[in-house]
Amino acid sequence: MDNKLQIETCKNCVWQSSVFSSLTEAQLDMVSHQKKHVVYIKGSSICRQGEKITHFIYMHKGLLKLFVTSENGRDQIVRLSGPMDFIGLLNTFYEPEYGYSVTAIENSSVCLIPRELMYDLVRQNGEFGLNLLQKSSKTANDIIHQRGLIHRKNLRGRVAYVLNELAGPIYKSPKFDLPVSRREIAELIDMTTENVIRILSEFRKDRIIDISGKTINIVNTELLEKIANHG
Amino acid sequence: MDNKLQIETCKNCVWQSSVFSSLTEAQLDMVSHQKKHVVYIKGSSICRQGEKITHFIYMHKGLLKLFVTSENGRDQIVRLSGPMDFIGLLNTFYEPEYGYSVTAIENSSVCLIPRELMYDLVRQNGEFGLNLLQKSSKTANDIIHQRGLIHRKNLRGRVAYVLNELAGPIYKSPKFDLPVSRREIAELIDMTTENVIRILSEFRKDRIIDISGKTINIVNTELLEKIANHG
């Protein structure tokens, strides 16, 4: 299912996060030697809720979904993660198991860094710990604020919001292919699949977007923005 | 509004968190000298969203509410914080301003530790950074999971859930005084004040709880538990 390959040293890695800038050359070498560069193809599972955490996941390229499976068996997507994100930052430091499952929803390129190595680096290098604290705080804060934002919106506002997120921060284009099913959109913004479809259809009828299959084209950006903000 | 007083050294502080156990004696002395012990009386404001963060807040005793004021001016409570909690852990390390306001809902005793001192301690002492990362991750994770849990419940389930939280983890007694208004309960579990009142009345009629003003007495624990879990 997943296709792995090694690449060169971290020192001149073009995806190097500023988090690593505080590491000494020797420390970065340790990362270079122990990390594994891995490519996950769209649809493949990266880890499952409850599994032992053995590695930190640092994202280069692609898009992942983090989701929890709740009591009744339904999934709830907590966050979409893109380049420069650390996965498991919220768990890795206090629990041995993943608190959520992670799946690639685009072909994704990541680095796996052994958990123990990360622990050692933080112990050895306080500045690095500080950087991780910053990153971790920001991630947590973003998630909490985003969830609040979504819940204050009505359904039309929520759908408009994800479309804007996809067109903006994620794909940087008004025209894009949905990386997820309608059901997954529903899981991300806490509503039913039927209503996601219904509202997408409404937006189409109102000439706010064009839809053909998975392809979305945002025609009336201003109106969509207004719905996202007001709703 | 708030009443401050200094107390003795941190070394033999009975509320000392395990987070501080990794500090050297000299480092703990620095904390002792620079920390301020402060008591906030019920109802007083500790900080406001948008203010510059100058100190870390470490809680000894009491109960605080963390809330954000949203676009439309309505408050939303993100979390209740009790003893051993760090306030601002989610913000302090990456933003100069508070992301939420904090108010004491019980008389509360806290220590204020200068932000810069915390930064220095993390830089000097990697193990301490690791401890903070653990604490910070756990806090963030708890909030995210709790919010998800609440939203998956219906209104009766949500009210039952907070009552259980108050009777259990917080007050450790089936009989307790509500530290918050009905409106604040609503803000905590994302519903309207009217419905909080309505459901509390239902619970009273169903002989699940007794109410007299702010005092709640849980009569039928098992049923309340069932409603909280099923709803």
Place this chain on the structure above:
DNA sequence: CGCGGCTTTGATGTTCATCAAGTAAAGTGG
């Protein structure tokens, strides 16, 4: 004493989930 905030209950309407039923698309095994 009167005012504003908190609490309470009832009536009304809207939003949204659920159910049902059908089409299209995509994977599966012979």
Place this chain on the structure above:
DNA sequence: CCACTTTACTTGATGAACATCAAAGCCGCG
């Protein structure tokens, strides 16, 4: 490669859950 099964998508009808609006009593505070 085709029949078969499953999964995704779509639309409409229905009802339940919940927000909103309205009105009144209560309490504490200046």
